[in-house]
Amino acid sequence: MSLAQADLAGLAQRRILLGVSGGIAAYKSCELVRRLRDLGAEVRVVMTERATHFVSATTFQALSGQAVRVSLWDEQAEAAMGHIELARWAERILIAPASADIIARLAHGLADDLLTTLCLASAAPLYVAPAMNQQMWAHAAVQANVATLRQRGVHLLGPASGDQACGDIGSGRMLEPLELREALLASFARQVLRGLKVVVSAGPTYEDIDPVRFIGNRSSGRMGFAVAEAAAQAGAEVSLIAGPVSLPTPAGVAHRVDVRSAAQMQAAVLEAVGQAQIYIGAAAVGDYRPASVAEQKLKKQDGDGLTLKLTQNPDILVDLSAQTVRPFLVGFAAETHDVAAYAQDKLQRKGLDMIAANLVGGGLGFEAADNALSLYWPGGSIELPRAGKSELARQLIAHVAERYRAARP
Incomplete structure (x- = not known):
């Protein structure tokens, strides 16, 4: 077994x-x-x-x-x-x-x-x-x-x-x-992560357009918070980097840092992973942000619509993968189609140790109480069928622990 x-x-x-x-x-x-x-x-x-x-x-x-x-x-x-x-x-x-x-x-x-x-x-x-x-x-x-x-x-x-x-x-x-x-x-559950430090990022990121409006996504943070709690239950010392969500800190989580933007999340993650053995990037980090943020609320103009110039946000997983000494990296991929193809491409392109992919939309993923995951790692994969997010997180952590021990005995 x-x-x-x-x-x-x-x-x-x-x-x-x-x-x-x-x-x-x-x-x-x-x-x-x-x-x-x-x-x-x-x-x-x-x-x-x-x-x-x-x-x-x-x-x-x-x-x-x-x-x-x-x-x-x-x-x-x-x-x-x-x-x-x-x-x-x-x-x-x-x-x-x-x-x-x-x-x-x-x-x-x-x-x-x-x-x-x-x-x-x-x-x-x-x-x-x-x-x-x-x-x-x-x-x-x-x-x-x-x-x-x-x-x-x-x-x-x-x-x-x-x-x-x-x-x-x-x-x-x-x-x-x-x-x-x-x-x-x-x-x-056995304390499969006892003695290890784990960093988990969770929730969305918001990128301000002006003091009133922002660009964001529909992530509730519940899956990432469930992962953080499951890691703590498995014996890990867990640091949780949380985007703007209204969720209480999970039981057993040692440290929590609340952030808003992708840049803030990047800074918090890079600081937290210094002594960590595992990083699980469950956050839905925005790919783009406005090139500039208006100091005052933008007013509605007659005629043509508003054009926003966007610039790319930093990629936290790519930054971590490039480090000489890096933690075991677990990414997430939320896709609306071709889940396996996109997830395996991301696994290879970003140099990850494991990726958890799921289909979103149609009642799955965001804003839902349950989820289903496909796990991929170099040379292997497994399907975790639809279940409550707490149960799914526990299963995910068990597989992360197993792959971590195999990669770094």
């Missing part, structure tokens, strides 16, 4: 203890159980008493194929110290949803029900997916409890921002089941 295949083995036979606390987001946990089992995980569910007001234990039992535990005072289960057996059985504990109440009880080390007792009695890594009203999430007491859990090594997953069941809009939504599954997948 290759290095990449080993890291993509998924959750087969992994033992996941899912804790469900009281909250309307408990309905999402039903889907999460199904998604985990799709990849071969063994899932056992422990519910708080309040959680049973939202979803029945029977539902989780049917989905998991295992008896569901609710009470610490289950005489039959506890005859053989069942809570200790469960605590030892689990390889990962995930609480989803995690209400403000259970976050507070975890932070204060309480063990007044089965779920909190298990968390104290288990050596398994603990993952918490908060779900609550946006005002509750912002409350100083909740944030203090969250900070305490982080300091103790508890992994916080989310929350996301958006519409809430109460009608509010803001942070506090539980992450979607597939996102939580991806986090658990990543937690089992």
Whole structure:
């Protein structure tokens, strides 16, 4: 089995203890159980008493194929110290949803029900997916409890921002089941990049025409941010060079530099790669910029349209490839047609070690939640089928690590 295949083995036979606390987001946990089992995980569910007001234990039992535990005072289960057996059985504990109440009880080390007792009695890594009203999430007491859990090594997953069941809009939504599954997948991935420094560029670049207008592209930055997070999960020290996007810094990323133009991105990348072993250029860097930027807003003129003179932007990958001592270079190619031909030409012409190519347009690539990639390197290639960007990024990093080790043993 290759290095990449080993890291993509998924959750087969992994033992996941899912804790469900009281909250309307408990309905999402039903889907999460199904998604985990799709990849071969063994899932056992422990519910708080309040959680049973939202979803029945029977539902989780049917989905998991295992008896569901609710009470610490289950005489039959506890005859053989069942809570200790469960605590030892689990390889990962995930609480989803995690209400403000259970976050507070975890932070204060309480063990007044089965779920909190298990968390104290288990050596398994603990993952918490908060779900609550946006005002509750912002409350100083909740944030203090969250900070305490982080300091103790508890992994916080989310929350996301958006519409809430109460009608509010803001942070506090539980992450979607597939996102939580991806986090658990990543937690089992081997640290294939441990000890390495990786620089990732992501997002678009904007080139100003005047103080109001600019030339840009439709890149959201989500693929590049997912790659940065996957590299961090694989053990790398990651520096992220981000174009103008509205995305939070991915968990585990050590350094982030925000830029706007191609020239700024070039300068930031060249500074960051000095000690790096791998550079992944996932950013959609603009090929051209206006030859001059107007100091004042250009006014609409009657008659003919506006003519802009453009000049070529620097090519970051070409500059890095020309260096005497250079990192392992991974480029991206977003194409609307003839993907393989253009990607392989770019691979050779720019002297890259690997290129990840994808088709854009028609719901693929930009402004989409998922993607598909074709990977090419000198003498080889592989197709990564359409999947969520987090999952795709994890697969990409596994192959980058494998090719890096092959090229630089």
